[in-house]
Amino acid sequence: MKVEIDYSNCLDFITEKEITEETIRSISQLDKLVNRTGEGNEFTGWLDLPENASGDIEKIEKTAQRLRKQSDITVVIGIGGSYLGAKAVIEALKPPVNIPGKENEHEVLFAGQNISEEYLSVIKEYLSDRTFNIIVISKSGTTTEPAIAFRILRKLLESKVSNKAARNHIVAVTDKEKGALRKLAEIEGYDTFIIPNNVGGRYSVLTPVGLLPIAVAGLDIRELIRGAVSMVKNTRDNRSVTNPALTYAAIRTILYKKGKYIEMLVNYEPSLQYILEWWKQLVGESEGKSGRGIFPASANFTTDLHSMGQYMQDGERFIMETVVSVKEHSSKLTIPHDKDNLDNLNFLAGKRLSEVNARAEEGTVMAHREGGVPVTRILLPAITENWLGSLLYFFEISCAISGYILGVNPFNQPGVEAYKKNMFRLLGKPE
Numbered sequence: 001m002k003v004e005i006d007y008s009n010c011l012d013f014i015t016e017k018e019i020t021e022e023t024i025r026s027i028s029q030l031d032k033l034v035n036r037t038g039e040g041n042e043f044t045g046w047l048d049l050p051e052n053a054s055g056d057i058e059k060i061e062k063t064a065q066r067l068r069k070q071s072d073i074t075v076v077i078g079i080g081g082s083y084l085g086a087k088a089v090i091e092a093l094k095p096p097v098n099i100p101g102k103e104n105e106h107e108v109l110f111a112g113q114n115i116s117e118e119y120l121s122v123i124k125e126y127l128s129d130r131t132f133n134i135i136v137i138s139k140s141g142t143t144t145e146p147a148i149a150f151r152i153l154r155k156l157l158e159s160k161v162s163n164k165a166a167r168n169h170i171v172a173v174t175d176k177e178k179g180a181l182r183k184l185a186e187i188e189g190y191d192t193f194i195i196p197n198n199v200g201g202r203y204s205v206l207t208p209v210g211l212l213p214i215a216v217a218g219l220d221i222r223e224l225i226r227g228a229v230s231m232v233k234n235t236r237d238n239r240s241v242t243n244p245a246l247t248y249a250a251i252r253t254i255l256y257k258k259g260k261y262i263e264m265l266v267n268y269e270p271s272l273q274y275i276l277e278w279w280k281q282l283v284g285e286s287e288g289k290s291g292r293g294i295f296p297a298s299a300n301f302t303t304d305l306h307s308m309g310q311y312m313q314d315g316e317r318f319i320m321e322t323v324v325s326v327k328e329h330s331s332k333l334t335i336p337h338d339k340d341n342l343d344n345l346n347f348l349a350g351k352r353l354s355e356v357n358a359r360a361e362e363g364t365v366m367a368h369r370e371g372g373v374p375v376t377r378i379l380l381p382a383i384t385e386n387w388l389g390s391l392l393y394f395f396e397i398s399c400a401i402s403g404y405i406l407g408v409n410p411f412n413q414p415g416v417e418a419y420k421k422n423m424f425r426l427l428g429k430p431e
């Protein structure tokens with residue numbers, strides 16, 4: 001089994017020949033990326049992360065075990081690329097509710113991904129009678145949102161245990177030398193992990209930024225990396241039309257040129273919601289610049305078919321759709337027979353929910369295609385650490401290639417500074 005692309009539902013809009021030609025053209029962009037001759041090449045360290053991760057793994061696992069032992073709750077503080085990767089993998093793999101009595105449960109909360117007084121007050125109240133760990137993540141070490149959350153939660157922690165003991169509960173993930181967080185970690189003697197210089201935030205899920213919180217949540221980071229390694233072979237090391245990342249980049253490029261300006265990434269498994277959020281950051285910050293770029297949007301189906309479904313079927317025709325389609329499901333739940341059959345659903349009795357969900361997906365794909373929306377399906381064998389590792393690396397590499405095809409630097413984000421400037425001016429920040 002492998003992650004595959006099914007573009008059969010795009011063929012009313014583009015031809016096989018167009019896809020093959022664009023895929024062949026994109027090999028030169030892959031070369032640029034791999035040979036480090038493209039724009040932003042100083043931030044392409046992520047390309048080799050799956051193979052280079054092994055050095056960090058043991059230390060990450062040891063630290064994760066220590067944190068899990070000393071408390072049953074960890075707050076991960078970070079935003080953007082220092083938040084979404086961990087959140088995405090944890091949400092995908094942890095049950096949506098804690099199963100009572102299940103051993104080794106460890107709760108992971110997130111903070112610092114907004115400046116909401118309501119949000120942080122609730123977190124603070126929840127933690128008020130508990131001892132907790134903090135993993136604070138910031139590459140620059142100066143980002144406002146996590147810095148505020150860290151100030152508040154660190155004070156709370158220090159009010160419960162001594163300052164000295166609090167040190168054992170705090171781990172900082174930051175730059176090797178620069179930034180306020182590095183400085184503070186050195187003064188306080190926190191355990192630290194380094195975010196490599198050559199890896200930007202949104203490409204950092206396979207560094208300690210993603211791996212440490214994922215390991216603390218009790219998930220298997222070795223499998224995640226193994227999955228990424230297998231995708232390296234299929235993509236980074238594959239200069240042929242069989243490279244799925246090139247095919248996907250080619251399809252979205254052709255569709256974009258034909259006026260499909262919005263890409264709606266959708267799932268039929270709610271646990272993948274934050275994988276979609278992670279992808280939106282990846283694509284939005286990598287491609288959206290110089291007045292160009294596909295607008296990345298997302299939807300959770302079938303839930304959002306009851307809200308966005310009308311627009312998808314019938315609204316402006318500037319949308320392409322990409323479905324993350326999960327093949328195998330580990331849970332088993334069948335629909336029961338009902339003697340009264342008032343809802344007329346006895347024809348479904350005995351069927352698994354996954355079968356009904358699969359038919360909903362099939363029917364929606366057909367309807368959207370007929371309604372003028374080209375649909376690409378990314379076939380994901382299952383939601384496991386291994387397959388998610390493959391999927392994340394697949395998206396990273398196809399996004400970088402798409403950026404190069406578009407003619408932008410996929411590794412900078414000059415646009416995100418504008419709001420900060422205004423915010424600081426309005427808050428009266430001294431020069």
Ligand code: PA5
Nearest residue numbers: 080081082138139140143201202
């Ligand atoms: O992708 C990026 O570079 C950004 O989204 C950053 O990850 C985000 O702004 C957080 O930055 P930092 O890790 O420096 O706090």
